[in-house]
Amino acid sequence: MAVTRRHTHGTGGRAAGDVRVRLPGHQASATLHGSGPRRPRRTGRARAALAVVLVAVVALAGCGVTRGDDGGENRRLRMMIPNSPGGGYDQTGRAATRVMESADLTGRFEVSNVIGASGTVAMQRLVNEEGAEDLLMTMGLGVVGATYTNGSDARVSGATPIAQLIEEQEGLLVPADSPFETVQDLVAAWTADPGSVRIGGGSSPGGPDHLFPMQLADAVGVDPTEVNYIVYDGGGPLTTALLGAKIDVGTSGLAEFEGQIAEGSLRVLATSGEERLEGVDAPTLVESGIDLVFTNWRGVLAPPGISDEVRDQHVALLEEMHATEAWREALETNGWVDAFVTGDEFEEFLVEQDERVAGTLTELGLL
């Protein structure tokens, strides 16, 4: 078993402060299992749900293996997820930690979901844990926007960038019998009367589904403040609205709509990436004559104030993870586009994204 020992600090190295508050399972673990250094650490949620009915452990036994032959020098990290279990960040974050654990790149990850204000609460906590060397956070474009729309000072660009992991294109969806056949049809109707085109998306203002149509409007010469954007609570309600033709156009990542697209009840006018999306019969915006490339992305941040050495260790860890076969499979299973960027390049990207989002939101009068 190849265990990488890059760093050897125990759990004692975590930032003092709100540990007790943060994880209920923590205290429970101390009493239930003792706090020996080699015990697997689960999230409070997993602990609560699983401790109740131990039967589940039987089912989990296949993937829950304690590594214990390394003299307690295993590297233990915490992964913070800024939304609820099952959400996009959750899926990405948990897939990444699972790969790292099962490839023996690290010891147990302690995954915790910190929910609130589209990631603003988690972002604030990341900044508050300045200098914590064992903390990582999965985040993405939505968190960048949320920190602005929620008026938080904890900006993404203030944290330590580690790596961008994946990318997801946005798509322009229309019901099967929509009058729009191409993006240009949409642009024509939009330019004639911006408010008459009802656009729905699965994210609140500041999120990718909202930023995309706004930047698109800007690119085709429509005043973004005139855009009639309707917020739906995620992919399900958005699908309903599209199928019922309550809205004219939906903007969203396409993974959730595979079935409807395959079956023909929804059509894709265009995708927003640089290249065409595999398996989707639609041109990119650039191919359709609109100069806009827009991608939603997810990546990993660390708190501000960590040493360069620790940052390099985190980066190296994710590089190793990225190289594994298991991560390939995870990308494929989830339909994520590999977009691995680390270090300075990711930092520049974050700063650029931060400015771009702030610019769009300012233009809209939302800041």
Added chain:
Amino acid sequence: MDALLTGFELALTPQNLLYAVVGVLLGTAVGVLPGIGPAMTVALLLPVTYNVSPSAALIMFAGIYYGGMYGGSTTSILLNTPGESSSVITALEGNKMAKAGRAAQALATAAIGSFVAGTISTVLLVALAPTVAEWVVVLGAPSYFALMVLALIAVTSVLGSSKLRGFISLAVGLTIGLVGTATGQARLTFGNPLLADGIDIVVVAVAIFAVGEALWVAAHLRRRPLEVIPVGRPWMDRTDWGRSWKPWLRGTAYGFPFGALPAGGAEMPTFLSYITERRLAGKHRAEFGKGAIEGVAGPEAANNASAAGTLVPLLAIGLPTTATAAVILAAMQGYGLQPGPQLFEAEPELVWTLLASLFIANTLLLVINLPMAPLWAKLLRIPRPYLYAGILFFAVLGAYSVNFQWFDVALLGLFGALGFAMRRFGLPVLPLIVGVILGPRLEEQLGQALQLSRGDVSALWGEPVAVIVYLVIAALLLGPLVLRLIPGRQGPERLEDDIDALEEEVRS
């Protein structure tokens, strides 16, 4: 039919049966624990699905879903601590029944009602899913808005003896519902990002019901003689059955369509069912608020039926209408399965195995839970200081596990104090809960309807269903007034006719 039998054959293999048992046990457990819902459990178990066959995973998830709907009722009835938002209404009458020594009957009517509703709904699901799902997307924001207005107006019938107190309670509930940034504008968040997503209904309900009551009991513990909870009979008798079966059926009739509707959910039908039963109770009307079995039977049937209803759009057009359904959809996609019309043709074995396992999960739940009812009921024999200590522990655990934030525990304390004050000043609890649940949704649908029409108010009555619902509302409001002018007619009887008519409308 053959397909279904084949499904049973596949679902009844020892391995799949084991997954069904694990599912319902897990589901019951997370249903019992306030704060941890089936959605989160299924999400956390998603990784497990990579190691087992698709049918086994889906069978387990369906078990969790059904089990969660059932399990929530146990703590509602025994401890006044609703585990899920859909079992909040159950606590109203269920806990009163428990205090009157009828806990076993309340648990039994909930278990059997869930079974009846679950079974009927699964039959409906089998019959309707392949064909009917197309039209659920027809209803838009105006229709949902109208339905919610109807529900809100119906609250006025449960405001209690003092209308003023009822309205105060409703206003407090609506105010709590305003908290958050759902409209894009921060309201009542006091600059705290933890309030940006609003206040979870489970926190409010647990605080008002359980904490408020614990404080109330503590305040009177030494001043009043101990009210001994009488030892009740262990099973339902003939009268209980007679009073339960109609509410079960009516609850099912509410629950299934609401579950199938994209913005329906499990709370609205429980709430409409409760109001209907209260109206239709006849000679037992006086028992409402003191522990009427109808008030448990109806809502419990409704929430289980809605769980089955949810699977209609999910299987038929790949449309998740609840958080749990969304996670189940993610699991299916993880296997490369895409729900939709083609699923029934592409993967008939999987679909029918799943449907068969729903019947099995229902039966398992009944078999597991019914014999437990008298045992659970004995829990209430625990001396009160210990019992309420336990309830408070449970309440805190529940509030904490909603978001894993200390902040929610602080809110629990705050609303617990509010619950105590409401008991002290005789404010009814139901209008507040209804306000918290309905307020934000009412606003969301109104906002959506108006945004879709670019501010044109006439869009609100632009859908046929909305028009029908408004007519019903008008009949409800004006009917009694008009009838009062006609000599010789009694208002209340006519009102009941109206309620019947209203039920018909909602069902159709």
